[in-house]
Amino acid sequence: MTKRKDDVCEVFCINEGKVASARASMKPDGTVFRLAAVFKVLGDPTRTRIISALLQEELCVCDLACLAGISPSAVSHQLRVLRNMNLVKYRKEGRIAYYSLDDDHIASILTAGLKHVEE
Template sequence: MKREKKSKEDVCEILCINDRKVASARKAMKSDATLFKLAAIFKVLGDPTRTKIISALLQEELCVCDLSTLIGTSQSAISHQLRVLRNMDLVKYRKDGRIAYYSLDDDHISSILTAGLKHVEE
């Protein structure tokens, strides 16, 4: 594990609190409950398999069998990951006979993934 040399360049060397900026930031900051929920979404998206599933569902709805083949893992593993995503309201499903088709729950998740991809591809 590579360690960075500690430098005083990236920290304040004296205590200097700007009360106006702190108050403004505090007023704009979302509630703890909202931020914890957001952190939970990012934690769920931190799993590569779940990110692949979301990426695949950006294109069109897919069934568990399709996702399993596409990602190269078992249907059981895909079903588990889909359950995690569903519990966070990131994906939804519909049944057509005995087939369960999954799609993104709304456009917000598409925007999150698209913004993340732009960030890493720059």
């Protein structure tokens, strides 16, 4: 196998035209990367469960820990990940932090995913 690592595209594409047009109509790399990042964050069972629970109503860390069946510490770690991706937001009431979905798109993504999963 002596394919050169660079310019693989130019030389080894089978349908250069299709590749060129596909490339032209694709979202920019940054967008694809951020999209992947969002899906990756949603792609952990614990976090999916958390988001799924928050579809109904806001919940505090402890309650989410109950629902997910893991320690509050683990939930807190995961909530930070979700926060960093702008998937959840929270409000503080005393020492209790109530988390909720950050915007309506999140529910749409979940719903679309469920349609595929539930066939």
